[in-house]
Amino acid sequence: MPELPEVETVVRDLRPLLVGRALGAARRSAFALRRPWDDAWDDALADRRVVGLRRRGKWIVVDLDDAARLQVHLGMTGRLTVHPADEAVAVHTHLAFPLDDGRELRFNDARRFGSAAYFADEAALQAFFAAQKLGPEPFDLDPAAWWRDLHGTSRMLKPVLLDQTVVAGVGNIYADEALFEAGLRPTRRGSGVTRAQAEKLRRAIVAVLTRAIERRGSTIRNYVGGSGLGGGYQDEFRVYGRTGEPCPACKGPVRHLRLGGRSSHYCPHCQG
DNA sequence: ACAGGATCCTGGGGGC
């Protein structure tokens, strides 16, 4: 569910609520997340103070005062939110850290595709990202490298955009929206894209993500920011989830197709 | 290298 704009919104919401706060002993649910929690992490995290929050791709990183890092991925249905400690705990809450201000940081994830992990220092965290071969941030994409990546693959553009080793943070919604913005079909082969088209696509990715961040991301079902407030970009979708509805440009029907198990939405007239 | 399918899960919506 959460892609780059949603994760960025969570980080921005949580920053004022968490920085300066100390974490108490974590409470955990009996369910395992995608990556199992190591019991040793409980002691390592207890009483640590939060000094910063940031995003890398779709990953949330909480910086702690002993240089350790708490890393969270929201998967499809994850929520990372702060609540009054006495507020009822929602079902599917898998991690809860009491804060020293009477509140609580809670990680809730119905489908449990998300994860949370501890890293002793920045080097360990970066080693993890390196092992994942996590690609560059969309805003930092080097135009020449991006074109080489596209030109050098016979894969279709849609799966390339979803590939976190090529560019980090783009997911199903913003891939479709960026391809529409660039006038390129999801099925176009990377190797068949001109340099100008690659640049148009790169700029479309940046524009769509920037606008979505301004709107606090997209709320379709589960997603909320760190303060519990949802997003508004779903009101600006031009093709995503709009199968059969008129294309905002040519008024022809938006089409749907399945690529790599994911839904893709596009306008056959405007996207060549 | 790449495509497609299955898998991990729960919940909501549509059709009957």
Place this chain on the structure above:
DNA sequence: TGCCCCCAGGATCCTG
């Protein structure tokens, strides 16, 4: 009201 099937902002693993 109930059931069954399909779908979902992600990622990974296996097969052909």
